[in-house]
Amino acid sequence: MNGALFLLTVNFLIAQLFCVFFLVISRRSRIPAAGRWFAAAFAVASLSAIFEVVIRYADFDRLASFGAFSSVLSALLMIRVGLGRLYAVPSNVMVMTGFLGASLTLNLMIYDLPRGTFYHSLGYQLPFAIAELICAAAIYQSGRRETADRILIGLLLLTAANFVSKIYFSVKFSGGSTAQSYLSSVYALVSQSLSAVLVVSTGLTLLAVIVVEIMDDAKANSEIDPLSGLFNRRGFNERVKQVLARPMSAYPHCVVLCDLDHFKAVNDTYGHAAGDQVIMSLGRMLREHAPPEAICARFGGEEFAVFLPSTGETTGYLFAQGLRNSFSALAFEGLPDAVRLTASFGVCALDAAGDPIVDAINGADAALYDAKKSGRNRVNRTGRAAAANLEEWQAQA
Incomplete structure (x- = not known):
């Protein structure tokens, strides 16, 4: 050869x-x-x-x-x-x-x-x-x-x-x-x-x-939550990190946290399949209503997060109010037609470069906790949450 x-x-x-x-x-x-x-x-x-x-x-x-x-x-x-x-x-x-x-x-x-x-x-x-x-x-x-x-x-x-x-x-x-x-x-x-x-x-x-x-x-x-179709916490953190690493990233940014009200009762009363339908519907609503540059995630259970780049706290608050109103009008597969659900929101701004994103998340979480404690189905900002806590402390004093 x-x-x-x-x-x-x-x-x-x-x-x-x-x-x-x-x-x-x-x-x-x-x-x-x-x-x-x-x-x-x-x-x-x-x-x-x-x-x-x-x-x-x-x-x-x-x-x-x-x-x-x-x-x-x-x-x-x-x-x-x-x-x-x-x-x-x-x-x-x-x-x-x-x-x-x-x-x-x-x-x-x-x-x-x-x-x-x-x-x-x-x-x-x-x-x-x-x-x-x-x-x-x-x-x-x-x-x-x-x-x-x-x-x-x-x-x-x-x-x-x-x-x-x-x-x-x-x-x-x-x-x-x-x-x-x-x-x-x-x-x-x-x-x-x-x-x-x-x-x-x-x-x-x-x-x-x-x-x-x-x-x-x-x-x-x-990095994707299979039920909601949104990012999971890992995917959320990675995408937010990329935004914050941009040389010309325009501050402030805004974090909105959302938690479904009485969600455990939905699973207990109508079953987990119905609860899954609620999660999917909220995920779909976030994708449809959020701005194109927004980063939407499901942190776990019934807790959701939205990162709004180059958005102040007031705009984030108005965005959350729109989500709250839209969600409260939704009907869900697997639930009776007359049943409507609500959600509570916390909003916090990330004001300057160098501020850790975790601080904004914690601030939004504190505002969300206050919204839950204040009656649910409402939107609270960090400043308003702090003021409410101060009033409560003064009343107790």
């Missing part, structure tokens, strides 16, 4: 391994179709190695050469479909089908030309280069610019440049005038080696993109 045939065997095995890897990892992905398309692409691409071995040992060069070309080009277009699923940039089926048909027709037309000529090299390599550029354009069009995305774009462009360079080098260094003589040439050894490096690099980067997507989804899911 000469060097070129050895590399063809290696390329075939590598492609099969990538096929298995993508099938396995697609089961964990949020977009499993993308991984399946990539797996299919590497499986189809591996057929080119078989066809090139057939060229070496069989007499039907034309069919085998056409099979090698069509399998690689089809694989590249399948990768484009997979990228379209992964990056939400759908491929145009009619355009891709037309491009594939035109490329295959061109390949049949140039077969009888000697392999060392410019026109044969141009007709053979150019479709591959265009397919690689189409894949790179899809990622660029998506607008995603994470490190793995940039690397993948770079590799696709580099591979396209490699196909273009082969137009020149196959003529300059002559890979042979026939398909069989090409496989025995030094140029074929170099070309197959470089192709192997690019295939492995592109495959690993595609795997990295999917793994990063899976990790991001896992992190996001770990």
Whole structure:
């Protein structure tokens, strides 16, 4: 076995391994179709190695050469479909089908030309280069610019440049005038080696993109409360930390805490399924009523929190009053139509950079506690809570 045939065997095995890897990892992905398309692409691409071995040992060069070309080009277009699923940039089926048909027709037309000529090299390599550029354009069009995305774009462009360079080098260094003589040439050894490096690099980067997507989804899911659909306390703290870390973060900010009134009685009287419906309804109401930049969370049980960036305490108080009025008018699945529930709110502002967010949360919690103690179904601000506590202390004195 000469060097070129050895590399063809290696390329075939590598492609099969990538096929298995993508099938396995697609089961964990949020977009499993993308991984399946990539797996299919590497499986189809591996057929080119078989066809090139057939060229070496069989007499039907034309069919085998056409099979090698069509399998690689089809694989590249399948990768484009997979990228379209992964990056939400759908491929145009009619355009891709037309491009594939035109490329295959061109390949049949140039077969009888000697392999060392410019026109044969141009007709053979150019479709591959265009397919690689189409894949790179899809990622660029998506607008995603994470490190793995940039690397993948770079590799696709580099591979396209490699196909273009082969137009020149196959003529300059002559890979042979026939398909069989090409496989025995030094140029074929170099070309197959470089192709192997690019295939492995592109495959690993595609795997990295999917793994990063899976990790991001896992992190996001770990920060989401499954019942309300809002952030949990961890997700709330992480998002608030990002806001407070902004160099131009405009103070004050505002924290609103909410606690459902007599929620235990709902679970005890109507069941936990009805209680879950109340939690889901409040979560939906917060998402619909909160400003786009607000961070809404369920801290646990029947306690909720809203962080309002660049919002003063008075505006936060008015926002909480609106929530209180809206919630008290809601009807809930699993509860009698006549039953209405209420909630109490505490509001506290974070006035200056350097003030810990926990202080604002504790302040809102104190105001919420005062609202509960003062009769529920009301909104209290930190200042009003402090004043109420002072009046109570004076009365007791």
